[in-house]
Amino acid sequence: NAGVTQTPKFRILKIGxxxxxxxxxxxxxxxxxxxxQDPGMGLKLIYYSVGAGITDKGEVPNGYNVSRSTTxxxxxxLELAAPSQTSVYFCASSYSPMTALGPQHFGDGTRLSxx
Amino acid sequence: xxxxxxxxxxxxxxxxxxxxxxxxxTDSAIYNLQWFRQDPGKGLxxxxxxxxSQREQTSGRLNAxxxxxxxxxxxxxxxxxxxxxxxxxxxxRQTGVNTGKLIFxxxxxxxxxx
Numbered sequence: 654n655a656g657v658t659q660t661p662k663f664r665i666l667k668i669g670x671x672x673x674x675x676x677x678x679x680x681x682x683x684x685x686x687x688x689x690q691d692p693g694m695g696l697k698l699i700y701y702s703v704g705a706g707i708t709d710k711g712e713v714p715n716g717y718n719v720s721r722s723t724t725x726x727x728x729x730x731l732e733l734a735a736p737s738q739t740s741v742y743f744c745a746s747s748y749s750p751m752t753a754l755g756p757q758h759f760g761d762g763t764r765l766s767x768x
Numbered sequence: 769x770x771x772x773x774x775x776x777x778x779x780x781x782x783x784x785x786x787x788x789x790x791x792x793x794t795d796s797a798i799y800n801l802q803w804f805r806q807d808p809g810k811g812l813x814x815x816x817x818x819x820x821s822q823r824e825q826t827s828g829r830l831n832a833x834x835x836x837x838x839x840x841x842x843x844x845x846x847x848x849x850x851x852x853x854x855x856x857x858x859x860x861r862q863t864g865v866n867t868g869k870l871i872f873x874x875x876x877x878x879x880x881x882x
Contacts (some may be wrong), residue, residue: 695872754781
């Protein structure tokens with residue numbers, strides 16, 4: 654009963670380094686999302702995908718890239734880490750039949766610090 | 769542009785009290801509204817989802833209402849317990865574009881004292 658799995662749970666990066674945050678879901682959901690949550694704030698959408706091979710920008714996409722080669726996986730890439738990207742990153746997924754959009758299911762997050 | 773606001777930012781109550789958390793949104797053209805719970809250091813757990821055509825949803829001691837025309841939702845927690853201590857977030861999904869994107873409020877951090 655895994656749901657949405659994110660790895661790693663914690664990471665410290667130096668400025669300018671790159672890394673990939675992994676996200677996988679086993680619910681056969683076609684919609685997947687990446688959010689960031691800064692202290693005392695709600696979540697802001699970085700990128701989303703409505704299906705394999707289809708991705709689009711959210712509210713705060715600068716400094717990030719994504720790909721969606723399979724239904725299950727939706728990795729988020731930081732190419733040149735900056736201190737402003739210190740945050741908690743959440744991956745989510747949802748099932749979307751033609752006539753309704755179901756609730757989003759979230760992973761436990763990746764806590765990223767850029768020093 | 770849709771904005772979602774939750775007031776208050778923090779709330780502390782004694783165990784056993786009934787309480788109401790508030791969520792307001794500026795654009796009534798929503799598809800649905802979702803309430804989440806977030807424990808410290810954890811992800812979000814979906815509590816209740818209300819479709820735009822519905823007025824309320826109930827799950828155990830939780831009852832969520834939706835008044836789309838006034839741009840308001842409330843989450844009612846009956847007989848609060850220390851285990852209810854967490855941050856509660858509401859989020860709306862807009863109509864018009866079938867992307868499933870959610871717009872979140874900042875959350876209300878609830879502390880229930882034994």
